[in-house]
Amino acid sequence: MGTLIDRFEEHDGPVRGIDFHKTQPLFVSGGDDYKIKVWSYQTRRCLFTLNGHLDYVRTVVFHHELPWIVSSSDDQTIRIWNWQNRSLICTMTGHNHYTMCAQFHPKEDLIVSASLDQSVRVWDISGLRKKHSAPTSMTFEDQMARSNPNQADMFGNTDAVVKFVLEGHDRGVNWVAFHPTLPLIVSAGDDRLVKLWRMSDTKAWEVDTCRGHFQNASACLFHPHQDLILSVGEDKTIRVWDLNKRTSVQSFKRENDRFWVIAAHPEINLFAAGHDNGVMVFKLERERPASAVHQSQLFFINKEKHVRSYDFQKNLESPSMLSLKKLGSPWVPPRTLSYNPAERAILVTSPADSGIYELISLPRDASGAVEPTDMKRGQGNSAIFVARNRFAVFNQAIQQIDIKDLSNSTTKTIKPPPGTVDIYFGGTGCLLLITPTSVILYDIQQKKNIAELAINGVKYVVWSNDGLYAALLSKHNVMIVTKALEQVSTLHETIRIKSATWDDAGVLLYSTLNHIKYTLLNGDNGIVRTLDQTVYLVRVKARSVYCLDRAAKPKVLTIDPTEYRFKLALVKRNYEEMLQIIKTSSLVGQSIISYLQKKGYPEIALQFVQDPQTRFELAIECGNLDVAVDMAKQLDRPRLWARLGTEALAQGNHLTVEMAYQKLRSFDKLSFLYLATGDQEKLARMAKIAEHRGDFTARFQNSLYLGDIEDRIQMFKEVDQYPLAYLTAKSNGLTEECEAILEASGLTEDQLSIPSMGTPLRPPKPIVPTFQSNWPVKSTSHSFFEKALLDQVEGLSPEDGIDPASNGLGVEEPTDGAGGKHNGHLEEEDEEAAGWDMGDDMNVEADNDFVNVESAETGSGSSEAELWARNSPLAADHVAGGSFDTAMQLLNRQVGAVNFGPLKPRFLEIYQASKTYLPASDGLPPLVNYVRRTVDETDSRKILPIIPKDLESIASGDLQAGYSAMRQNNLEEGVKIFKRILHTLLVNAVSTNHEFEEAKKIVSTATEYIIAMSIELERRRLADDPSNLKRVLELSAYFTIPKLEPAHRQLALVSAMNLAFKNKNLASALSFAGRILANGGPPKMLENARKLKAICERSPHDAIDIEFDQFAEFDICAASHTPIYRGSQVETCPYTGAMYHAKYKGTVCTVCGVTEIGAPASGFRLLSA
Amino acid sequence: MDPFSAEGELLNIHNAFHQGQYSTVLEVDTSRFSNKNALPARILTLRARISLGQAEDVITELEGEGDVPDLKVVKALAEYAIGNKGEAVQVAEALAETSPDNATVQVVGGTILQAEGKSEEAIALLGKHQGNLEAVALIVQIHLQQNRTDLALKEVLAAKRWAQDSLLINIAESWVGLRVGGEKYQQAFYVFEELAQTPSSSAPKSIIGQAVAELHLGRLPETEAALRQALERDPKNPEAIANTIVFLIASGRDATEHISLLKTTSPEHPFLLDLQEKDATFDKAAAKYTAKVA
Missing domain, CATH: 2.130.10.10 (YVTN repeat-like/Quinoprotein amine dehydrogenase)
Known part of the structure; x- marks a missing residue:
């Protein structure tokens, strides 16, 4: 307001x-x-x-x-x-x-x-x-x-x-x-x-x-x-005049400010007047209609000052019963109405003439707006019935309460406490006296205070239907008190509170300027509905709220009482009622769920939720692992599995823990779990998996858990830790092994000095196969409510009810890949590993390293360049951030890069483009700023650096240059260009999966061209010496193998065909000619091929036997340029995928010149997320 | 009152100095200035001359000029510019002790200290300012150099409360904006562009600022145009050359020519020093890796 x-x-x-x-x-x-x-x-x-x-x-x-x-x-x-x-x-x-x-x-x-x-x-x-x-x-x-x-x-x-x-x-x-x-x-x-x-x-x-x-x-x-x-x-007054009589009705004077302008609100009964210092907004009259409720009847006074009644049961408004035109002044509406059913009389007060009251008997039946005949009046601000034949009149000016009988004669006079502003009915024989700072319960008979409650500014009192509670309304507060004036609850509203009424069940509904709300006795409250105009509540029954609007017309509003009835049932632990509500109404809302959760009923809230995420949270909260497992499977997110694992561990449900760890690929934790549960078989499998992953630490751990000395020694040997291998063997008394190690390292025993060793440690042997079933699981307490739901509501909504099938955990009846493989057959080790999804493992690993980078660089004032390295697992971003060390680590891990020399220009290129120099204050070096590729991003966790030469520029620039080098027979240059492409792409970044696929395609294209061009270059080197003829012929044949663009492949084929033909290797020439014809191309070339083919077909024999089987499928070793036939051992470059004979393992890839052939690698990576 | 405020007669010369229009500063006729403003005007003129590379002349001129701390600290700046760093820093530190409330000592002394890498001392000295925008700008820059964008931003916002429309605050805000990024890039661009493209305030410094903002916004063709404009105005401007190199490389082009140009014009430029260092870093890091089989 x-x-x-x-x-x-x-x-x-x-x-x-x-x-x-x-x-x-x-x-x-x-x-x-x-x-x-x-x-x-x-x-x-x-x-x-x-x-x-x-x-x-x-x-x-x-x-x-x-x-x-x-x-x-x-x-x-x-x-x-x-x-x-x-x-x-x-x-x-x-x-x-x-x-x-x-x-x-x-x-x-x-x-x-x-x-x-x-x-x-x-x-x-x-x-x-x-x-x-x-x-x-x-x-x-x-x-x-x-x-x-x-x-x-x-x-x-x-x-x-x-x-x-x-x-x-x-x-x-x-x-x-x-x-x-x-x-x-x-x-x-x-x-x-x-x-x-x-x-x-x-x-x-x-x-x-x-x-x-x-x-x-x-x-x-x-x-x-x-x-x-x-x-x-300008006389500082606002005046109201009667239009018909032109007489002054009302006037208002301000102390110091002259009024200049006045305006009326078109709909609402509000006026605004502008004065020297501001604007005042006012209304001319009270809009709250005077009313009283008795049983199923409402008595009220409408705008015409007619007394009417309204029947709640019949929803019927009576005709006018009385006209109160003469009460008070014509422009002042009556303030209050009090009804006496025994005498069928009403007490009406009006603020006119500084407060008057009238006692009027209502006619037996409503027959129009008749002037009252029998009426008694007097001075007073408030007048209420306090007994069948007594009413109290309060006169504020003289601070006196008179108790009068129906003939309007005073029977008793009470002096209220000073400052009393109003009186209300206070229960039989009692009054509630309102002062600005307190409410007093006053016994009329004994003439004494029974109770007093300090509360500011109470304006209205509303008694509950059973008379046990009263709501004290002030401008912004509602306080519920018992009939003995003990405070039950209190609530605060920012918007002005207008009226209130009690539900039969003891829920208070109150209206503000624009809402109907409810409050329970315990103070829980909420909104029932919104209002488009202000109303005064008089009664609530089931789904109907009865009220009077500002035009004093009775209205019925429909509400949904489900929410407060549900809450009431919950408070009263009336589960049948709750069940009834759940069955019959669609009570699914965030508010009710959070309410239940807050109030400590997660197991009940669980029944209302469909959203798997929320269900998971609730299930964890109430320890319902079955539901949690179901939801976690549905959502399959690492964070959820982690939480599930923690909760299951706390409950001792190790089968669930196992599943969670498997999902999380927490190998270490899994191993330890198996050790704890004594599952040797699975522990052995963990060891194999560790070996397969090349994770030596995990392998060491597992072999320790298993007590597997041989494997430990073997592992030490593999990582060149011969001293440790020797010591392990020695301490476990494996003499033969010791000697073998010594022999391998060329030492004798007397050259060593070995510290004294105790007896080797052995892991304990499991006695009870605990792993076969869960430990005694914490019993999930089924509340009455849940039981009721399980028994009676099954099928109500299958997702909500607890599916009995899920009580058996997924491990026993494997449904997902990891678990299934795990319990499956042991012998197929490779496939087993595949079940673990090795590719992803490597990513996990890379990410872990990435995390290490982060933890190494903390502390305030880190530059944006450092953020880049934190924000990205891509080598390119680390390079741009100047963190060459970590970039190399990443490349080494991702593609087994070891020879970084060729990447130096690329590294420096990226680094140089990463910063700008902004001249700032005079006399100081320029301000360095960091160029981003995420231009619109300001979140420091998402910003990433610019990487020059993006995929598009490579595809449209360098790649075409490479092709043209091929066409122009400029092969040395071509090799250089394609190698540069490989280097540029290796340290780069793309934004979509599609781009990444394209990048991979370019890498393989470049690889094929480099191999092809290298073969041809070697052939040209050897061609001068006739003793190399066989090799030359072979090379020219191999030149046709790499997957070049069709046009370029034809070039290779034509050259191979001609060379073979010249050297009378007609069989080879024939096959080349055949392939040329199959590929198609310029007519002249095809004609030539056809002619040669015809000649060769007459005697398809090779003069020189070369190692080239045109019918066999084979790849070309990129180092030796010799065939690798299918089935023979192959090593590949982790980046380009170029193939090599096994003997080249561990050397630098000749194609890219960067990676180590056959090195363990997680895979080429350009996407940051 | 702040002598550099809109009403002051120093406004133009002050703005010209901070827009990098040093020759304009020298052209301003300072003889008509009131006595009160004569010294600040002279200081600005002297500093402009130092920026134009006339540090030695400045030293000669100031030789034997009494004990005015303002002039002493400017002389120290000139000394620093020609390479007598140790001496200059000593003078600056001494003046920071004896007359820390002198605005010129704060700004120029702070500059020297920061240039020498003594950021803490510089901030301590500058922190004593009484509504001096130049000091605020310097503090902002120092915070940015320390990568404390948060503090810089706070400083700018605080200063904006009492000096809303000041040129220097706008510029300093743009510096921060280029760190923050996102929409702030565009705002920084507007500030620099307005300075650079208004004939009365255009100077290579602001054109470079514009180009840098364009580059951060990823608008490469516009960057190139702005950089070319800057190089036409001042072919040897080290920042113009350095940013041209960055731009060329970022757009995948060859920058050898400009790198050698930068090497001859300003061999001490941070770009080159940084590059040299990284070159060595690379070799060192790369040496850790070898193939298993050579």
Whole structure:
């Protein structure tokens, strides 16, 4: 309430007039800068400015339907503007002093204006509307008018003509307004008068004058829907006048500020008045209808001051029973109503005349708004029935409570505590006395305080239907107390609390300005529904809320009570009820789940959730491993498996732990688990897996767990740790092994000095096969609720119920790859490993190393370059960050790179492009900034460096250069180019999987070309010496093997065919010719091949026997350029995939010149995520 | 009042200096300046001359010029510029002791200390400033050099509260922006572009700033145009050359020519020193790996 939304500061000097558009998100303003500005309050910007006035602009007003604005100005004109085409469409002259105000008529084509020339003028603008509406059949005059826009007609008038001039004020007139429905005008002037005018079609005259302001009256208006006039003036007052009697009804005076302007809200009963120091928003009357509820009947007083009743069961409003027109003053509605069922009487209070009450008996049946006949009255602010024949009247001025009988005679007088402001019913024979800081329970009989509760600003008291509890409402708080005034709970609302009523079950429903909410006795609360207008709750029954709106009309609102009924059932542990609710309503919402979780009922919340993630969380929380396992399988995320593993471990459910570890590929933990459970068989398998992974630490660990000395020695030998191998063998008494080791390292025993050794440690032997089944598992407690669900609700929703099949864990009935393989057959070791998904393992490994990098570089003030290295597992990004060391480590791990020399230009190239130098403060070195490829990213964990020569530039530049080198027979250059491509791609980054595939394709292309070109280059080197003829022929044949572009392959084939033919190797030549013809190409080449083929076919024999079997499939060893036939041992380059004979293992790849052939490697990587 | 504020007569000369328009600084007629502003104007002129490579002349001019701390510290800066670093640092440290409240001592002394790598001392000295934007800018730069973008940003935001529209703060904010990235790149670009493309404020320094911002935004053709413009204005500007090298390499082109140009014009440029160091690092790191079988 009353929050400043925004300021619009573009006017130069004061802003005097402003108006909101009725439908569009616009408002218009005019000020002392002569400008009219139209603004959008959505974009909070000035849309445009209308210039034209030559002096201060006083008022601006939108037309109710046309796109027009009328403005009045000190330049004595009134102007009409079209805000759609932003033009001035009419200037109305006639006033001969400042025009202070101009308004459109709400329906007709009229404008009324007020001026300091003491006149009010009414203008007819129907001509203007005609001219600006769509062209219909135009009269001659219209056409004339149209052809002379904005020009005066023959009488010197424009489109607007003065209809009436109202003279009567004898000073300047400040404000004027039309009545919304009647032909009335009200004006306010410096003669301190507010004048009412009436007009007909032909004339207008003064009706009456409202006298009272003792300074200039500055503004006035008609009440939007009541017969009232409101005016404000420089005498610092707001005055309300009766439209019909022209008498003052009410007035309000401010101490220091003069009022200048007043406005009415179009719908809500609110007014705003602007004064010297701000704006006050006020309403003229209380809107809360006086009402009382008895059993199934509501008694209330409507706007016409008629007493009516409403039957909740029949949903029926009675006709008026009484008219209270005479109660208090006509403009003041009654404040409270108290009902006495025994006597069928009501007590009504009104604040008029500083508080009066009336005791009236209701007629037996409602027969229209009759004036009450039998009534008793008196002075008092509050009056309530306290017993069948007694009521209490509180008079605040004299601080006295009178207890009266039904004949209105005082039977008892009570002196309430000082400062009492109100009294309420306090239970039989008691009163609740409200003071600003406390509530007092007062016993009328004993005349003493029974209880007192300190609480500020209580305004209303609402008793529960059973009379056990009461809700004390203040502006922003609700406190629930027992009938003995003991506090039960309290809650705070930021929005004003309007009313409250109790549900039969003891739930308090209360309304704020825009919501109906509930609160339980324990203070749990929530929203029931939103309200589009303020209502006063009187009763709630099942799904219906009964209320009175501000027009004092009974209304029924439908609500969904499920949420609070469910919560109530939960609080009362009424599981049947809960079950009932769950069965019958769709109670699945975040709020209820988080509520259950917060309140410590995760096992119940579990029943409501479909979302696997939430189900998992809840299952973990209540220790329901079965559900957790199901969900983890469904989601299959490492984080979840990790949590599941932890929870299962805590419960001792080691089968689940095993599954979680398998999913996580936590080899070490798994090994240890097997050791702990004594599962030797699986432990042995872990050892094999470790061996397969090449993870020596894990292998060592496993062999320790297993007590497998031989494997440990073997492993030490493999990693060249001969001293350790020897010691292990020695300490375990394996003499033969010792000797073998000594022999291998060329030492004798007497050359060694060995420390004394104790007996070797042995792992304990498992006695009980614990691993076969779980340890006694923590019993998952099934609440009544769960049992109920399991027994009765099975099939209600299969996902929610606990699937009995999942009670047996997946390990016993393997469903997923890892578990299945694991329990499966031992003999197939390779496949076993495949079950472990070796490729991914390596990635895991790489990631781990990446983590190490991170932990090595912490501390504040690390440069962006260091972040790059942290953010990426790619060598290229580490290079850009200047971390060559880690980049090399990564390359070594990923592709087995060992010879980094050829990569140096690439490293430096990337590094050099990574930083810019920004000249900054004079005399200091430039500021270094880091160039990113993630230009839009500012999250320091995601930024990555620019990598020059991206995939696209390689594909479109270097690769084509390589091809053209091939075409131009410039093979040495070609090899260089393709090697450069390999190096550039090796240290690079791509953003999508698709690009990565493309990069891999380019790598293999480059590899094929390098091999092919190297073969041909070798052939050319040898060609001069005839003794090499056999090798030359072989090489020319091998040249045709690599997978080159078809055109290039033809070149190789033609050269091989010609060479073979020349040397009478007709069989070979024949096969080459055949392949040429199969590939197709230029006709001349094909013709030639066909001819040769014909010749060769006559005697298909080779003169020189070469090692080239045209029918066998083979690859070419990239180092020796000899065939590798299928089935023979092959080693490959981890990067290019080039093949080598086994003897080349451990040497540097000749193709890329960087990697070690046959080195263990996790794989080439360009994608960072 | 801040003598460099919009009303002060020093505004133009001050802005020219910080936009890198050193010759414009020298052209300003300082003789009409009020007595109060004569010294700051002279300091700016002297500093502009040092930046233009006339450090020796400045030293000669200041020889025997009494005990004014402002002039002493400027002389120290000139000495530092021609390579008498030890002496210059001593003077700066002494002045930081004796007259730490002198704005010129703060800024110029801070510059010398930071240039010598004594960031802590420089920050301590500069931290004593009383609403001196130049000091703020220096602090920002020092924080950035220490990779404390967070502190730099804080400094800028604090200064913006009392010096919203100041040129220096805008520039300093752009420095920070180039570290932060994302949308800030574009904002930094706007600042530099406005300076660079307005004839009255255009100088190689701001054009380079513009080019750097373009490069960070990944707009390579625009970067090239801006760098060319900068090199036309000042063919030997080391930063222009260095950034050209970065640009060429980033766009996959050959930069040998510019590298050798940089080697001849400013062999001490951080780019070259850095490259040299990394060259050695590479060799050292690469030596750790060998194939199992040679």
